[in-house]
Amino acid sequence: MWIQRKITIDKKQKGFHLITDQVLNQIPEINKINIGLLHLFILHTSASITLNENMDKTVRDDFESYFDHLVPENQPYFKHVYEGPDDMPSHLKSSILGSSIFIPISNSCLQLGTWQGIYLCEHRKHAPTRDMILTIQGQKYAVEKMSEK
């Protein structure tokens, strides 16, 4: 069983944003899946996706501060500067954090750890909406199990 769709995440401020619920709302079919995997893929090179702590907003704040220190704007050796000082750092953060995640599915549920949430990492100061492709592949329940559900 394959499911694939494009989803659009509304414009976000530069920073790290928890989008677990927004993603879950897009995949009602997960309740038919016994074993599977969710792939979430962002179609951009200046934003990224990662998994991290889902409870305390200060973790996301510290991510933002840390990554601004790790990849500072206006490095003297930067050549790609014509799209603004936050552009090249955005590309670099995008590759350090990554453009896709996979999460296992078991028994109709995403198997995230207790503290794991999905972060959209927005690296641009004036960002557009962000498109993602969500792909699920999984094994449906055997018929006898489905009738119990």
Added chain:
Amino acid sequence: MWIQRKITIDKKQKGFHLITDQVLNQIPEINKINIGLLHLFILHTSASITLNENMDKTVRDDFESYFDHLVPENQPYFKHVYEGPDDMPSHLKSSILGSSIFIPISNSCLQLGTWQGIYLCEHRKHAPTRDMILTIQGQKYAVEKMSEK
């Protein structure tokens, strides 16, 4: 063919640990698979998984030193500090290194390069056991091939 199970890795010291054999021991069914993929997913936000050099212990030692320099404790701008000075750096290392890996399976074997091994990256000083979900999806051998094996 889908296989999925939760495995628990015993408590480790802070540092980078080779767990290739421990993972392989958990997947005897791999010998039925002609083509496939193994997904290894850690259910935590202060430990991570990566692939790197599988032979020389000094590589893992240098990983530990380097990542402690890359993400230092006690940054003046950290707000998320109540779980100890190694907590926020652990979250950051977790997203830089990543929480899952995929390895191709061919002809009943994990297709790792000669020098590739699986690292469990433990970022906390007093860490608990670590849970992972291991998912294999693959194509079984055609019947004639299976009878040869």
Added chain:
Amino acid sequence: MWIQRKITIDKKQKGFHLITDQVLNQIPEINKINIGLLHLFILHTSASITLNENMDKTVRDDFESYFDHLVPENQPYFKHVYEGPDDMPSHLKSSILGSSIFIPISNSCLQLGTWQGIYLCEHRKHAPTRDMILTIQGQKYAVEKMSEK
């Protein structure tokens, strides 16, 4: 439907190289796939794969400069030094950037964003050819759709 093959990328200079077309040329069967995923996996620990900006060569140049600053050679605490000063930084860059990527497939095409391209990140100064395993898993078109194509 599973497709898996090993591909070899010719020797590259240290730096970031766009290989999207080289990869696409290896997967003519993609035109049979309705929904699927491409996995690209590098069998080495001193080179990596990532997705980033596919147009402007200066982005790749800035990647090279930045990652040389992020992971400098000859750190006083490095122990793994006998393979040359660029060896340990190569291992570290390999885990920061990652050894595999996934790209969704829809309607016979890789679903890359407008600006996304595949980078081979070569971290060694005198690098060998690089082997990758390419795995595609996907759903074929239903018969009626195939006959239209």
